[in-house]
Amino acid sequence: MWIFYGLASIGVICFLLNLMICAGKDLMAPKIVLQQGWNVTVSGQTFTDVNLDTFRFHKLKKADKLTLETMLPEEWAYKSPVLCLPIRQTVVDLYLDDELVYQYGQQRLANNENVGNGLRFIHLNEDSVGKRLRIEFEIAEDYP
Secondary structure, three states: OHHHHHHHHHHHHHHHHHHHHHHHHOOOOOOOOOOOOEEEEEOOEEEEEEOOOOOOOOOOOOOOEEEEEEEOOOOOOOOOOEEEEEEEOEEEEEEEOOEEEEEEOHHHHHOOOOOOEEEEEEEOOHHHOOOEEEEEEEEOOOOO
16 A cells, blocks of 8 residues: 555656656756857967857866956846856856856865766856856866
């Protein structure tokens, strides 16, 4: 009998999750892909007006630094904008108009722990529009 209640509970939870996800679908604005117009500094060399889809640079090693800078759009329809940032064994500092608004991995690196891979979801404010976005990466591991 408890198996029936367990399965019924899972079914109800899945149904409710589906309702919540689908109900918010119409409220979501289309995503903005920030690929063009970046300034990239890698190993002390700066490249301007870069398209991140096509830009390539040499293989980075542990402790190398990489900085990406761009201007956020002047307007958008987002009430709670989120920046999705993929990382791979990197420490991250994120600035808006030179104000530090997000950090990841510094303590893990200082403790000689694995910084990790994955997506970082960084919540921005509505007033982030038109600000200068700077993301500073420090490589925590050598890539094979």
